[in-house]
Amino acid sequence: MTSISLNVNGRQVSGEAEDRTLLVEFLRTNLGMTGTHVGCDTSQCGACVVHVDGQAVKSCTMLAVQANGSDVTTIEGLASNGTLHPVQKAFHENHGLQCGFCTPGMIMAATDMIRRHGSALDEKTVRQELEGNICRCTGYHNIVKSILAAAAEMGDAQQAAE
Amino acid sequence: MYETNYHRASSVSEAASLLAGSDEAKLLAGGQTLIPTMKQRLAAPSDVVDIRHIAELKGISVSGSKVTIGAATSHAEVAQSADIANVCPALCGLAAHIGDPHVRHMGTIGGSIANNDPAADYPAAMVALDATIHTNNRTISASDFFVGLFETALDEGEIVTAVSFDAPSKAAYQKFPNPASRYAMAGVFVAQGNGGIRVGVTGAGSEGVFRSSEMEEALASDFSPAALDAIAVDPAGMLADIHGSAVYRANLVKVMARRAVAAAG
Numbered sequence: 001m002t003s004i005s006l007n008v009n010g011r012q013v014s015g016e017a018e019d020r021t022l023l024v025e026f027l028r029t030n031l032g033m034t035g036t037h038v039g040c041d042t043s044q045c046g047a048c049v050v051h052v053d054g055q056a057v058k059s060c061t062m063l064a065v066q067a068n069g070s071d072v073t074t075i076e077g078l079a080s081n082g083t084l085h086p087v088q089k090a091f092h093e094n095h096g097l098q099c100g101f102c103t104p105g106m107i108m109a110a111t112d113m114i115r116r117h118g119s120a121l122d123e124k125t126v127r128q129e130l131e132g133n134i135c136r137c138t139g140y141h142n143i144v145k146s147i148l149a150a151a152a153e154m155g156d157a158q159q160a161a162e
Numbered sequence: 163m164y165e166t167n168y169h170r171a172s173s174v175s176e177a178a179s180l181l182a183g184s185d186e187a188k189l190l191a192g193g194q195t196l197i198p199t200m201k202q203r204l205a206a207p208s209d210v211v212d213i214r215h216i217a218e219l220k221g222i223s224v225s226g227s228k229v230t231i232g233a234a235t236s237h238a239e240v241a242q243s244a245d246i247a248n249v250c251p252a253l254c255g256l257a258a259h260i261g262d263p264h265v266r267h268m269g270t271i272g273g274s275i276a277n278n279d280p281a282a283d284y285p286a287a288m289v290a291l292d293a294t295i296h297t298n299n300r301t302i303s304a305s306d307f308f309v310g311l312f313e314t315a316l317d318e319g320e321i322v323t324a325v326s327f328d329a330p331s332k333a334a335y336q337k338f339p340n341p342a343s344r345y346a347m348a349g350v351f352v353a354q355g356n357g358g359i360r361v362g363v364t365g366a367g368s369e370g371v372f373r374s375s376e377m378e379e380a381l382a383s384d385f386s387p388a389a390l391d392a393i394a395v396d397p398a399g400m401l402a403d404i405h406g407s408a409v410y411r412a413n414l415v416k417v418m419a420r421r422a423v424a425a426a427g
């Protein structure tokens with residue numbers, strides 16, 4: 001057992017876990033944060049995507065101890081004071097989800113994508129970068145639409161702020 | 163996953179002694195191959211030695227035409243490196259098409275070449291760029307480094323610290339990705355450098371990455387896609403699996419080679 005400390009969504013947390021514990025298990029089981037999902041056993045579906053030190057990673061393909069001392073952002077950390085994050089709002093408005101199982105990973109992948117590309121994000125790039133996120137329901141069209149809408153809104157907000 | 167003990171090394175020498183301290187220890191870099199393998203219980207190291215936080219293993223330096231990439235440098239860092247893009251944009255393009263963004267944030271060049279998956283992308287570039295693989299006790303030329311399927315010239319406990327190469331005057335990489343995994347079904351890296359033209363082929367060979375001397379000769383006299391028309395890739399040396407037959411892969415190699423030559427211009 002190792003004592004693991006993380007800063008999750010701005011809150012310092014710690015817990016004891018076996019070294020083989022995956023980050024996603026630590027989040028879900030030790031911390032009770034079940035927003036991050038597990039959709040596969042093979043590191044391919046992206047339902048488990050969280051940000052570690054600012055970058056999107058698959059939390060099922062990282063040991064919790066590997067993240068010891070890191071900043072982690074999960075889907076639970078996006079909304080602030082009951083107001084949805086622009087990406088969450090865009091998924092809601094554009095019908096970017098059906099069963100919702102893939103959605104936490106999609107949204108964490110989308111916020112990472114927008115961080116890297118800003119409002120320059122185009123459809124081709126979104127589709128290419130969704131390679132690591134699988135959705136069995138939507139057929140992706142509305143997911144792509146949601147991400148592009150959020151990128152445009154966040155870009156405008158950034159410009160207005162400048 | 164079976165039980166394991168995690169160690170975080172802060173230097174290469176510490177990593178080496180941690181490895182030496184256990185018969186069944188393995189290095190853990192980005193974990194994008196090792197962790198999935200451990201989850202499937204196909205690997206069960208008693209100890210894993212995390213080298214992702216070792217500063218001396220990270221970073222990219224370009225001086226003149228000499229490019230050096232630390233072993234723990236992520237695929238995303240190579241993809242986004244303006245310094246590498248200046249001298250060898252083909253390598254940035256290759257890195258940008260490994261797996262998906264999440265895999266690229268964690269996966270490293272050292273882990274990729276040490277693993278030597280027959281469908282991995284970097285080995286084709288290393289062979290075509292005539293790269294040198296630096297370890298904690300020697301340097302190995304890429305042509306000697308990749309030995310066979312998942313097999314390299316690395317000794318037990320040896321650590322890849324960096325790769326280096328002279329930037330080519332032109333180069334390009336084209337791959338036909340498996341539509342599900344994004345690994346190469348056939349990937350061809352073509353480079354024209356001081357030592358002539360080199361063609362590295364991944365994803366297709368039954369012994370892993372290889373050079374096509376036939377294509378190299380044809381391109382030496384005429385660097386154009388048409389120069390490859392007369393070449394017949396022999397299916398006998400090709401991988402065959404549920405994703406494609408040997409004949410299919412032999413054809414893909416030629417198609418990817420033609421596209422790479424066209425892209426290199």
Ligand SMILES: Cc1cc2nc3c(=O)[nH]c(=O)nc-3n(C[C@H](O)[C@H](O)[C@H](O)COP(=O)(O)OP(=O)(O)OC[C@H]3O[C@@H](n4cnc5c(N)ncnc54)[C@H](O)[C@@H]3O)c2cc1C
Nearest residue numbers: 191192193194195196261269270272273276282283322344
């Ligand atoms: C969904 C998915 C898609 C992928 N798609 C592609 C793809 O399209 N193309 C592609 O090429 N790869 C692909 N990969 C593999 C990915 O590139 C891995 O990052 C890479 O193969 C291994 O690098 P790593 O740093 O993650 O190594 P790890 O998984 O940490 O280690 C792999 C092996 O190398 C050893 N090792 C690691 N570093 C060193 C070192 N410095 N010296 C000696 N030994 C070392 C480890 O002990 C282990 O045996 C994919 C992976 C996933 C999960």
Ligand code: FES
Nearest residue numbers: 039043045046060
């Ligand atoms: S649960 Fe992590 S990729 Fe599927």
Ligand code: FES
Nearest residue numbers: 098102135136137
């Ligand atoms: S909405 Fe059901 S898997 Fe994506």
